[in-house]
Amino acid sequence: MKFATKAIHAGIEPDPSSGAIMTPIFQTSTYVQEAPGKHKGFEYARTQNPTRDVLQNNLAAIENGKFGLCFASGLAATDSIIKLLSNGDEVISSDDVYGGTYRLFNKVFERLGIRSVFTPLTDARTLSNFITPKTKMVWLETPSNPMMSIIDIAAIAQIAHDAGMMVVVDNTFASPYLQNPLEAGADIVVHSVTKYLSGHSDVVMGAIVTNHADIYEQLKFLQNACGAVPSPHDCFLALRGIKTLHLRMERHCENAARMADFLVSHPKVEDVYYPGLLNHPNHEIAKKQMRGFGGMISFTLKGNRMEDALRVLSGTKLFSLAESLGGVESLIGHPASMTHASIPKEEREKRGLLDSLIRLSVGVEDADDLMADLEQAIG
Ligand code: P1T
Numbered sequence: 001m002k003f004a005t006k007a008i009h010a011g012i013e014p015d016p017s018s019g020a021i022m023t024p025i026f027q028t029s030t031y032v033q034e035a036p037g038k039h040k041g042f043e044y045a046r047t048q049n050p051t052r053d054v055l056q057n058n059l060a061a062i063e064n065g066k067f068g069l070c071f072a073s074g075l076a077a078t079d080s081i082i083k084l085l086s087n088g089d090e091v092i093s094s095d096d097v098y099g100g101t102y103r104l105f106n107k108v109f110e111r112l113g114i115r116s117v118f119t120p121l122t123d124a125r126t127l128s129n130f131i132t133p134k135t136k137m138v139w140l141e142t143p144s145n146p147m148m149s150i151i152d153i154a155a156i157a158q159i160a161h162d163a164g165m166m167v168v169v170d171n172t173f174a175s176p177y178l179q180n181p182l183e184a185g186a187d188i189v190v191h192s193v194t195k196y197l198s199g200h201s202d203v204v205m206g207a208i209v210t211n212h213a214d215i216y217e218q219l220k221f222l223q224n225a226c227g228a229v230p231s232p233h234d235c236f237l238a239l240r241g242i243k244t245l246h247l248r249m250e251r252h253c254e255n256a257a258r259m260a261d262f263l264v265s266h267p268k269v270e271d272v273y274y275p276g277l278l279n280h281p282n283h284e285i286a287k288k289q290m291r292g293f294g295g296m297i298s299f300t301l302k303g304n305r306m307e308d309a310l311r312v313l314s315g316t317k318l319f320s321l322a323e324s325l326g327g328v329e330s331l332i333g334h335p336a337s338m339t340h341a342s343i344p345k346e347e348r349e350k351r352g353l354l355d356s357l358i359r360l361s362v363g364v365e366d367a368d369d370l371m372a373d374l375e376q377a378i379g
Contacts, residue, residue: 003062003177004246011057012239025236026050047224051232055239056207059197062176062242063189065209067216069223070235074172074192075100076228077206079108081168081188082137083222084215087113090134092165094121094151096144096351098192099340101170105139107342120351122282124155131163140186141170142179143286146298146335146359147352148273150282153289157185166215172196172326177249178292182211193230195326196295198241199248205230205238248328248364252295255370256362262371263299268378273298295362296325298335301378304356309334312358315377318370325361330370333359 001010015024026049031042042048052070060068071077078101082091093105095118105116117130121140138160142151153169160167168188169181175196181189191197193205210216223229230238253276260274275286276293286293301308312332313321319332323339333339336355340348345355362370 001061006061007058007177007245008243010061011054023051023054023236023239025232027232045232046227046229049229049232049235051235051239052230055235058239058242059176059191059193059207060209062245063171063182063209064176064180065182065189066211067209067213069208069216069219070193070230070238071206071208071223072228072230073204074098074190074194074206075104077190077192077208078104078170079228080219080222080226081190081208082109082114083226084166084218085114085136088134089114089136090132091116091137091139092121092127092130092135093118093139094141094144094149095119096147096149096353097139097141097170098145098172099335099342101139101141102340103342118347120149121151121156122149124152124159127156127159128163131165135163135165138165138167139170140167140181141173143173143275143294143296145173146273146296146333146340146357148173148275148280148296148298150275150280150286150289152285153181153184153186161185173294173296174290175245175249175294175326177246178253178294179290182209184289187212188215193238194324196249196252197245197326198238199245199327200237200241201324201327201329203234203237203241205234249292249295251364252362253292255364255367256295256297256360257293258367259360259362259370259374260297262374263297266375266378268301270300270302270304297360297362298357299360300354300356300358304354306355309356309358311379312377315379316373317376318365318373319360319377325359327361328364330363330365330373331361333361335359 033039056068166187169186172192319330
């Protein structure tokens with residue numbers, strides 16, 4: 001089955017009790033049992049929910065994986081993955097990651113004895129320099145938030161597996177429509193479903209997909225034991241969003257490519273970070289492992305003055321100033337003070353994340369209108 005068909009049909013059957021074509025929202029906290037232990041596979045709604053089951057199966061199918069699990073947020077999914085590890089274990093993470101991911105690794109798990117090392121990994125060979133007998137996991141975010149770096153998943157997986165480590169890829173920026181990390185050798189894929197998968201800025205959710213039955217069983221245990229599960233209503237909304245993922249991603253990619261070209265040719269713009277640009281340092285890897293370059297762009301203005309960036313951030317009318325990304329509407333953000341404020345300034349700047357950096361989540365509106373909006377805001 002091809003992607004568009006899977007997005008709409010995989011794991012989804014008409015409701016047997018009514019024939020409803022849309023998966024019902026099973027808004028219940030518990031299920032009646034005939035006798036203790038005699039039930040229809042559903043005991044308590046933290047542990048199982050039919051709406052969530054359908055979404056989990058659908059997500060696994062569109063990531064070309066066997067097992068899917070949903071969580072109350074992207075960070076709740078990340079939290080469960082790190083809980084596969086134990087005190088004393090180490091993680092090697094790509095350095096440009098969502099600020100909340102960095103905060104979870106550095107402020108929560110470090111205190112609990114799980115250390116993380118952050119390094120670019122855009123040259124996969126450098127991974128070996130950081131491996132110690134304690135390293136158990138490699139964490140990749142590609143494309144990365146917000147610098148749009150691309151990491152060669154297959155090259156990293158080969159080195160990591162030779163050293164006995166598992167590879168996790170945060171696939172939020174690409175979505176399963178543009179990239180399937182499991183096929184490149186990753187062991188676990190994680191998503192903030194809040195973004196492209198749901199696609200309409202009305203859900204906060206996370207998901208994990210894997211092909212390993214043992215990892216799935218451990219994560220399913222953690223999903224229930226720690227309890228960060230999404231609501232049935234949010235599962236319904238995510239299922240509805242995924243049905244148009246392929247259509248939305250095509251337009252996100254098309255619109256973002258036009259905005260990137262516009263920004264590159266603008267006399268007031270200094271640097272444009274978009275993996276679809278021929279001069280992006282990782283463009284060749286992006287071409288190899290992605291089917292399109294996505295809807296996210298970051299850029300700086302000439303002179304790198306924060307006040308110029310702030311003027312643009314307050315000057316757009318169609319691009320709304322807000323955190324998050326991946327919805328149908330275009331957003332503009334200031335990573336240094338918003339999504340990545342939890343990373344210390346000197347750490348941010350090591351990654352090229354300057355106070356003058358502007359991030360765009362290019363939506364699916366008309367590209368001419370979006371371009372005109374950027375033009376009037378940049379001036
Ligand atoms: O917000 P939540 O659903 O918990 O997902 C966290 C997360 C994980 N991974 C990536 C790559 C992300 O971008 C995010 C959330 N990011 C934003 C809210 C943002 O504006 O960048």
